[in-house]
Amino acid sequence: xxxxxxxxxxxxxxxxxxxxxxxxxxxxxxxxxxxxxxxxxxxxxxxxxxxxxxxxxxxxxxxxxxxxxxxxxxxxxxxxxxxxxxxxxxxxxxxxxxxxxxxxxxxxxxxxxxxxxxxxxxxxxxxxxxxxxxxxxxxxxxxxxxxxxxxxxxxxxxxxxxxxxxxxxxxxxxxxxxxxxxxxxxxxxxxxxxxxxxxxxxxxxxxxxxxxxxxxxxxxxxxxxxxxxxxxxxxxxxxxxxxxxxxxxxxxxxxxxxxxxxxxxxxxxxxxxxxxxxxxxxxxxxxxxxxxxxxxxxxxxxxxxxxxxxxxxxxxxxxxxxxxxxxxxxxxxxxxxxxxxxxxxxxxxxxxxxxxxxxxxxxxxxxxxxxxxxxxxxxxxxxxxxxxxxxxxxxxxxxxxxxxxxxxxxxxxxxxxxxxxxxxxxxxxxxxxxxxxxxxxxxxxxxxxxx
Numbered sequence: 001x002x003x004x005x006x007x008x009x010x011x012x013x014x015x016x017x018x019x020x021x022x023x024x025x026x027x028x029x030x031x032x033x034x035x036x037x038x039x040x041x042x043x044x045x046x047x048x049x050x051x052x053x054x055x056x057x058x059x060x061x062x063x064x065x066x067x068x069x070x071x072x073x074x075x076x077x078x079x080x081x082x083x084x085x086x087x088x089x090x091x092x093x094x095x096x097x098x099x100x101x102x103x104x105x106x107x108x109x110x111x112x113x114x115x116x117x118x119x120x121x122x123x124x125x126x127x128x129x130x131x132x133x134x135x136x137x138x139x140x141x142x143x144x145x146x147x148x149x150x151x152x153x154x155x156x157x158x159x160x161x162x163x164x165x166x167x168x169x170x171x172x173x174x175x176x177x178x179x180x181x182x183x184x185x186x187x188x189x190x191x192x193x194x195x196x197x198x199x200x201x202x203x204x205x206x207x208x209x210x211x212x213x214x215x216x217x218x219x220x221x222x223x224x225x226x227x228x229x230x231x232x233x234x235x236x237x238x239x240x241x242x243x244x245x246x247x248x249x250x251x252x253x254x255x256x257x258x259x260x261x262x263x264x265x266x267x268x269x270x271x272x273x274x275x276x277x278x279x280x281x282x283x284x285x286x287x288x289x290x291x292x293x294x295x296x297x298x299x300x301x302x303x304x305x306x307x308x309x310x311x312x313x314x315x316x317x318x319x320x321x322x323x324x325x326x327x328x329x330x331x332x333x334x335x336x337x338x339x340x341x342x343x344x345x346x347x348x349x350x351x352x353x354x355x356x357x358x359x360x361x362x363x364x365x366x367x368x369x370x371x372x373x374x375x376x377x378x379x380x381x382x383x384x385x386x387x388x389x390x391x392x393x394x395x396x397x398x399x400x401x402x403x404x405x406x407x408x409x410x411x412x413x414x415x416x417x418x419x420x421x422x423x424x425x426x427x428x429x430x431x432x433x434x435x436x437x438x439x440x441x442x443x444x445x446x447x448x449x450x451x
Contacts (some may be wrong), residue, residue, distance in 0.1 A: 003295060004150070007143060010303050011154070015161035017363025021180065022165040022173035028334040031170035032322045033245045040246040041175050043253050049084065049178035049315075050258035053238045055140035055185060055265055056131070057309035062283035063266045069419075070218030071211020075270025077218050080225030081368075082263035084233035084373065089255025091234075091378050096251075099382060100282025102258040105327040107381065112390040119394060121328065123371060124237045128323075130367070131238075135309040141287070142302045146292040146357055150267075157308045158306070159313065163347050167340050171245075174311075189268060195293050195300075196275045208283040210274045215416030223229035223415075227427045228368035231375035237319040237432070273336050274300070285371040316350075318344040354367050365406040369405055371421070372430045373397025376438035388443035397434040404430065 014390035018151050025031035034041050034049075041049070059078070076164030101107040106118045136155045137146070144150030164174050200206050213219055243251055273285035281288040290301040321339035329338075363383075404426040414421035417429070 003298065004143065006295075006299055007302050010299060011139075011158055011161070011306055012405060014166070014303070014306055016152070016176045018173075018310065019161070019165040019168065019382050020179070021176065022169040023055055023176060024257070024380060025169045025172045025336065028336060030172050031336045032318075032334055034171040034175040035245075036172060040250075042246070043173055043250050043257070045247050046250060046254035047177055047261070048182040049175045050239065050242055050254060051180045051262045051265070052182040052185060052311040053080070053174075053242075053264055053315040054085075054258075055308045056306045056312045057135045057184075058312075059266070059268045059285055060304070061138055062309055063270045064273035064276070064289075066218065066221070067270030068276045068281075069273070070221075070284040071274055071277060072208055072267075072270070073126045073211035073213055073218035073222070074273065077222035077225055078270065079263035079266040080222050081229060081232065081305065082266065082397055083229040083257050084236075084239070084260030085228055085255045087379075088233035088239055088243060089252050089259075091381065092201065092240065092255075093248045095381055096244065096248050098147065103244050103327060104180060104234070104237075108390075109280075111381075112377075112387045116387065116390045116394075117328075120235075121390070123235050123325070123394075123398075124323065125320075127235055127367065128316045128320045128346060129350050132347065133214045133353040135312050136306055137354055139309050139355070141206065141284075142305060143299075152355070154352040154388060156351070159347060159351055162310045163317065163343060164312045166317045167343055170321060171200070171253060171318045171337070172286045174302055174314045177314060178311055183302060184307050185265070188300055188307065192297070192300055192304070193271060194267060195297055196271060196289070199275070207271050207274050210277060211366045214418075215421065216418035218420075220416050220418040220420040224368075224420055224424050226429050227424075227431055228372065230379060231372045232368045232376045235371040237323060238315040239338045241319050241322060257326065261365070317346060333445075357432065363377070366399065369401040369427055369430065370398050372401055373434040374436050375431065380438065380442075385441045385445055392437040393434045396437060397430055400433055401426065401430040 023036065029035040034045075063078045066078050068074070070077070095101045095107055099107065104120070105117055108120055110406070126165070136159050137160050140146070140151040142157040143154035165177065168175065197204070211217060215223075243255070244252070255410055272289050275281075276285045276288050276292075281290065281292060286301050287307070290298040321342045324342040325334045325336075325339040329335075371394075373396060376393050378389055408422050409425050409429075413425050415424045
């Protein structure tokens with residue numbers, strides 16, 4: 001059997017299997033909250049779902065490429081984003097326990113009004129929309145060059161197969177299949193490391209010593225991740241929706257474990273890129289290493305990408321469905337059929353950019369810069385401020401971050417001479433503005449009482 005046929009067999013077999021194991025959701029709690037027999041997901045299911053929904057095809061490709069560029073520093077830098085789980089876990093549990101909030105939208109509407117909900121909704125729709133095409137083009141690249149018929153057919157078939165099982169069960173499908181997908185991911189990652197590590201006699205030293213811990217060699221990106229992790233998680237409904245479906249103790253436990261497991265997976269997958277660096281391989285790290293080892297590795301890499309991409313797509317579809325049917329709806333009982341139609345709409349619109357041959361831009365770092373204004377809003381969720389504080393921080397941060405990204409700072413203001421020095425400076429300046437205006441609004445709120 002030829003390599004393309006083997007690749008198709010893997011995609012079809014995995015997708016059809018997920019369709020049959022997905023539960024059929026008939027009620028709103030099953031479809032939108034992942035409940036089964038009126039029981040919410042336990043810690044194992046919730047942790048698995050959180051971890052695999054953030055191990056995108058895009059993110060593990062980035063992790064490998066950063067390992068190729070900066071050695072271990074690159075992998076650790078990208079893993080820094082996984083501190084988002086700890087931030088989100090502690091904030092969401094506090095919001096539920098002390099504020100009694102049922103969702104992020106409930107909090108924003110209660111404290112900041114309808115205008116804040118509109119702004120926030122636009123941010124997360126853009127996020128979910130980008131998740132579709134940016135992950136499916138990774139799959140397409142394993143079947144053919146960008147722009148070829150094989151490339152497009154692979155993307156369309158893969159996307160429709162993922163849509164099919166997600167339509168069947170909604171959030172229940174997403175969470176049920178996430179457990180299978182995470183188990184498969186860890187198994188595949190172990191096998192891939194089983195190819196790579198014996199090349200150095202099983203020693204980790206060449207990997208751990210790769211890279212230099214300096215600003216110019218990837219530490220600047222690590223600092224960007226540490227700045228962004230206080231705002232980044234809150235514009236990802238895939239991450240935050242899961243914070244409101246189980247009891248708070250299970251939720252916090254799951255978020256803490258997810259942070260540890262997710263960052264570990266990212267660091268170990270960066271070993272793929274480090275191997276490429278040590279052996280002077282060129283091109284996209286996962287593809288270059290797969291070709292180095294031959295057909296078995298190519299199929300393994302293909303399957304791990306399919307696994308991570310499908311888990312991200314089904315989570316994005318489930319979150320968009322909940323957004324339309326619950327968060328933005330005034331209906332007393334959420335409509336499951338409306339939720340299914342929402343998934344179809346997102347899938348169609350999210351696939352359109354594929355045909356314009358976009359590049360996987362550094363979507364994480366750019367979108368992370370644009371939403372820095374969410375940090376003070378959520379970190380200080382219980383501090384009384386006027387509604388204007390939300391707009392000054394979030395919209396102001398969006399405009400400032402966007403302008404500084406489009407019109408880069410002069411070299412003199414870059415922190416270090418590394419690739420991400422300008423990005424780090426932009427993030428620090430924008431964060432300082434967002435926390436500054438939010439703090440000013442707090443003082444303005446208090447000043448009349450002292451007068």
